[in-house]
Amino acid sequence: MNPVFSLSRFKKYFQYDFGRIWRRCKMDFFLVSLTGVVLYLLVHLRHLVFEGNWGDMSYSRQGLAYSLLSYLTALLLIRVYGWFTQKSQCVDYLLLPASALEKTLSMLLISIIIIPGGVVAVYSLLDYLVALLDPSYSTYWVNKYEYLSGIRAERTAGEELTPSFLALGLKSILNWMVAGLVSLLCALYFKKRKTLIAVCILFGIPLIAIAAMVQNGLPLNEILQLLNTWSKYIPLAILPLVAAVYYKWKYTTV
Amino acid sequence: MIDIHSLAFSYRKGKGTPVLDRLDLRIQSGHIYGLLGPNGIGKTTLLHLLSGLKKPQMGEIRIDGNNPFDRHPSFLEHLAFVPDEMPGIREEPVDYALSRGRFYPAFSPDLFRSLLSVFNVDSAKRISAMSYGERKKTYIAFHIACQNTYLFLDEPTNGMDLSSKALFRKALAAHSKEDSTILIATHQLADIEDIIDSVILLDRKGEVLCLPIDEIGRRLRFEYDTVTRQDAVWTERLPSGCVQICPNPERAETRCHIGALYNAFYGRKEQLLQAMSKSDQLSDK
Numbered sequence: 233m234n235p236v237f238s239l240s241r242f243k244k245y246f247q248y249d250f251g252r253i254w255r256r257c258k259m260d261f262f263l264v265s266l267t268g269v270v271l272y273l274l275v276h277l278r279h280l281v282f283e284g285n286w287g288d289m290s291y292s293r294q295g296l297a298y299s300l301l302s303y304l305t306a307l308l309l310i311r312v313y314g315w316f317t318q319k320s321q322c323v324d325y326l327l328l329p330a331s332a333l334e335k336t337l338s339m340l341l342i343s344i345i346i347i348p349g350g351v352v353a354v355y356s357l358l359d360y361l362v363a364l365l366d367p368s369y370s371t372y373w374v375n376k377y378e379y380l381s382g383i384r385a386e387r388t389a390g391e392e393l394t395p396s397f398l399a400l401g402l403k404s405i406l407n408w409m410v411a412g413l414v415s416l417l418c419a420l421y422f423k424k425r426k427t428l429i430a431v432c433i434l435f436g437i438p439l440i441a442i443a444a445m446v447q448n449g450l451p452l453n454e455i456l457q458l459l460n461t462w463s464k465y466i467p468l469a470i471l472p473l474v475a476a477v478y479y480k481w482k483y484t485t486v
Numbered sequence: 487m488i489d490i491h492s493l494a495f496s497y498r499k500g501k502g503t504p505v506l507d508r509l510d511l512r513i514q515s516g517h518i519y520g521l522l523g524p525n526g527i528g529k530t531t532l533l534h535l536l537s538g539l540k541k542p543q544m545g546e547i548r549i550d551g552n553n554p555f556d557r558h559p560s561f562l563e564h565l566a567f568v569p570d571e572m573p574g575i576r577e578e579p580v581d582y583a584l585s586r587g588r589f590y591p592a593f594s595p596d597l598f599r600s601l602l603s604v605f606n607v608d609s610a611k612r613i614s615a616m617s618y619g620e621r622k623k624t625y626i627a628f629h630i631a632c633q634n635t636y637l638f639l640d641e642p643t644n645g646m647d648l649s650s651k652a653l654f655r656k657a658l659a660a661h662s663k664e665d666s667t668i669l670i671a672t673h674q675l676a677d678i679e680d681i682i683d684s685v686i687l688l689d690r691k692g693e694v695l696c697l698p699i700d701e702i703g704r705r706l707r708f709e710y711d712t713v714t715r716q717d718a719v720w721t722e723r724l725p726s727g728c729v730q731i732c733p734n735p736e737r738a739e740t741r742c743h744i745g746a747l748y749n750a751f752y753g754r755k756e757q758l759l760q761a762m763s764k765s766d767q768l769s770d771k
Contacts, residue, residue: 235559244589248585248586248589252575252585255576256576318573319571320572320573323573324573326539327557327565328562329560329589329590330589483541485541486534
């Protein structure tokens, strides 16, 4: 059998890896998926208590819930793969008969495709259920579609074209992947304070960049434009981050 | 077969005393070795290096032609390492064994179940909820059931009660394959004395004694009485009398006392090794 990659061995390893993660982290997975519903309940509870009426879950609040969901999903990976720096668990996995490439691919598949995909699917399903129960509420995806269509309709000839839905969706997926990989690397490379370090990287770097721009007196629209330009380069980080995950599997010692 | 050539390893690369220094060793297949030595001599480090969990800083290790640190799947599926510290997985033992056993071609689920019952391990209890000793028995049972060619055990009897230790010895002797190479690193000499057929005594300077026990009993004469012998290189008092280690030029078979051998090796190594080579030279003549 090929020592670097064998499909049957990968399948066996992936089933083992996923099964073990599912048994250990399914509750955390569902809790993170509940972000939208929790925020919905909090908004309405606040309105009921302080204003005595049923509040409004605006599109911006839904956007906030969705952003929070993306960060929580990224941080969930620390819980999922944080065992890597625990000696006994790491030995158990390192000695499993599968190659470093197979172990890396399984880890990537689970952490940047299956978990985020699953979280978004459950989030969207719950969002849809809330919309069914509350007629005044429309789902995040419907609102997002209407919002983006509105922007498109307002554009006049000669103005820069708004990116297509597909391009926007792809950009969003790639940003989720980068955030997930950053978290994953924190889980693999840091023994202590993994979550704190991941939060500092994911939130700290953009905040420092914005603070520096504000300090230099840049106007808000220019700051937004710059952030938009920079965000195009974020997906370029995927390859080195993936290489860092592989390096860890290949050369880790205990 | 395991071939170790000029192996060196230090936890502080380039600084301080290396744990292993220019170690040359050949470990034959089909034997149960007791890997012995005082604290900090490098027993666990050697097992980690042999399992591919550490990378040698100098020299090389070959296990049936494989470099362990490459961690090739075809090599790993014939290797088992039971560390002293084991993970507390939130799974029941049978679930753990069935999901993991698929990676090992010779794994026998029936043998695993029977070993669990022999060891009196509650198979309905999650591994994470088990005591240290129970956990150890579960992992040992699993790795015995995998029927691997290489089985490395680090302090396997730590945390086990007396009856479990006896059961462990029995299970290992009964279920290990003929061609399996088993390496047991331990301080609990009495726990493994009955099952090992070879010993490895490590030394910081790379000097090592690695021989089958019956061969040691031929190269050295172990006298169990109170008569003081002039040629004895080591004398040790026992509760039942005393044991003396002397050269054995006639190569007459004597019963090796591993405890005395251990103490002699670390107490009067030069004299002991001289006595062994003297026995060889005299018998050659």
